[in-house]
Amino acid sequence: MALDITFKQENQVLTVYLKGELDHHTVSSIKDTIDMQLVSAPVKKLVLDMSGVTFMDSSGIGLIVGRYNRIKSFGGSMAIKNPGQNLLKILKMSGIDKLMKIS
Numbered sequence: 001m002a003l004d005i006t007f008k009q010e011n012q013v014l015t016v017y018l019k020g021e022l023d024h025h026t027v028s029s030i031k032d033t034i035d036m037q038l039v040s041a042p043v044k045k046l047v048l049d050m051s052g053v054t055f056m057d058s059s060g061i062g063l064i065v066g067r068y069n070r071i072k073s074f075g076g077s078m079a080i081k082n083p084g085q086n087l088l089k090i091l092k093m094s095g096i097d098k099l100m101k102i103s
Contacts, residue, residue: 004052005030007037012044015081019052022060031063035070044076051082061094068099079103 003020016034020026038046046067053060068078079101083091091097 002026003030005033009037009041009043012042012076013047014038014041014043014045015047015049017049017052020054022050022053022056022063024057024059027059027063031066034067038067038070038074043071043074046071046076046078047081048078049081050084050087053083053087056087056090061090061096064091064096065099068096 003018003022003026005019006017008015008017014037016037018030022030034046037043048064048067050056064080071078077100080091080096081103083102088102091102096102
Protein backbone atom coordinates (compact mmCIF):
# COMPACT_ATOMS: atom_id res chain seq x y z
CA MET A 1 0.00 0.00 0.00
CA ALA A 2 1.22 3.49 -0.78
CA LEU A 3 1.63 6.29 1.69
CA ASP A 4 -0.25 9.54 1.15
CA ILE A 5 1.32 12.70 2.46
CA THR A 6 -0.14 16.18 2.84
CA PHE A 7 1.29 19.32 4.37
CA LYS A 8 -0.12 22.23 6.29
CA GLN A 9 2.05 25.17 7.25
CA GLU A 10 0.94 27.82 9.71
CA ASN A 11 3.39 30.41 10.90
CA GLN A 12 6.60 28.43 11.31
CA VAL A 13 4.95 25.08 12.11
CA LEU A 14 4.92 22.44 9.39
CA THR A 15 2.43 19.63 10.00
CA VAL A 16 2.86 16.50 7.90
CA TYR A 17 -0.19 14.23 7.63
CA LEU A 18 0.76 10.64 6.84
CA LYS A 19 -1.76 8.04 5.69
CA GLY A 20 -0.96 4.42 4.87
CA GLU A 21 2.06 2.23 5.52
CA LEU A 22 5.39 3.68 6.61
CA ASP A 23 7.88 1.04 5.46
CA HIS A 24 11.05 0.67 3.41
CA HIS A 25 9.04 0.97 0.16
CA THR A 26 7.66 4.42 1.01
CA VAL A 27 10.23 6.04 3.30
CA SER A 28 12.84 7.21 0.78
CA SER A 29 10.47 9.32 -1.33
CA ILE A 30 8.64 10.64 1.75
CA LYS A 31 11.97 11.63 3.35
CA ASP A 32 12.93 13.73 0.34
CA THR A 33 9.47 15.31 0.14
CA ILE A 34 9.54 16.35 3.80
CA ASP A 35 13.12 17.64 3.51
CA MET A 36 12.17 19.83 0.56
CA GLN A 37 9.32 21.33 2.57
CA LEU A 38 11.67 22.02 5.51
CA VAL A 39 14.01 24.11 3.37
CA SER A 40 11.41 25.81 1.17
CA ALA A 41 9.96 27.95 3.99
CA PRO A 42 11.11 28.88 7.49
CA VAL A 43 10.11 26.04 9.82
CA LYS A 44 10.73 26.08 13.57
CA LYS A 45 8.59 23.07 14.45
CA LEU A 46 7.87 19.88 12.52
CA VAL A 47 4.80 17.87 13.53
CA LEU A 48 4.11 14.39 12.15
CA ASP A 49 0.41 13.53 12.37
CA MET A 50 0.33 9.75 12.30
CA SER A 51 -3.41 9.23 12.75
CA GLY A 52 -3.63 7.64 9.30
CA VAL A 53 -0.58 5.36 9.58
CA THR A 54 -1.66 1.71 9.56
CA PHE A 55 1.81 0.10 9.72
CA MET A 56 5.35 1.17 10.54
CA ASP A 57 8.61 -0.77 10.56
CA SER A 58 12.18 0.22 11.42
CA SER A 59 12.37 2.32 8.26
CA GLY A 60 9.71 4.55 9.77
CA ILE A 61 11.81 4.95 12.91
CA GLY A 62 14.73 5.95 10.70
CA LEU A 63 12.56 8.49 8.91
CA ILE A 64 11.46 10.05 12.21
CA VAL A 65 14.96 10.20 13.71
CA GLY A 66 16.39 11.60 10.48
CA ARG A 67 13.80 14.39 10.32
CA TYR A 68 14.39 15.06 14.03
CA ASN A 69 18.12 15.52 13.40
CA ARG A 70 17.40 17.72 10.38
CA ILE A 71 15.00 20.09 12.20
CA LYS A 72 17.34 20.22 15.22
CA SER A 73 20.17 21.33 12.91
CA PHE A 74 17.96 24.29 11.94
CA GLY A 75 17.39 25.11 15.62
CA GLY A 76 13.84 23.74 15.55
CA SER A 77 11.86 21.07 17.34
CA MET A 78 9.66 18.13 16.43
CA ALA A 79 6.56 16.38 17.76
CA ILE A 80 4.39 13.41 16.85
CA LYS A 81 0.61 13.57 17.05
CA ASN A 82 -2.12 10.94 17.05
CA PRO A 83 -0.22 7.65 16.81
CA GLY A 84 -2.42 4.60 17.26
CA GLN A 85 -1.76 2.24 20.17
CA ASN A 86 0.46 -0.09 18.10
CA LEU A 87 2.53 2.81 16.77
CA LEU A 88 2.81 4.30 20.24
CA LYS A 89 4.31 1.03 21.51
CA ILE A 90 6.89 1.07 18.70
CA LEU A 91 7.74 4.73 19.34
CA LYS A 92 8.23 4.10 23.05
CA MET A 93 10.27 0.94 22.52
CA SER A 94 12.57 2.81 20.15
CA GLY A 95 13.04 5.68 22.63
CA ILE A 96 11.57 8.34 20.36
CA ASP A 97 9.37 9.50 23.23
CA LYS A 98 12.61 10.65 24.94
CA LEU A 99 13.50 12.87 21.94
CA MET A 100 10.17 14.57 21.29
CA LYS A 101 6.66 15.06 22.55
CA ILE A 102 4.13 12.44 21.49
CA SER A 103 0.47 13.34 21.94
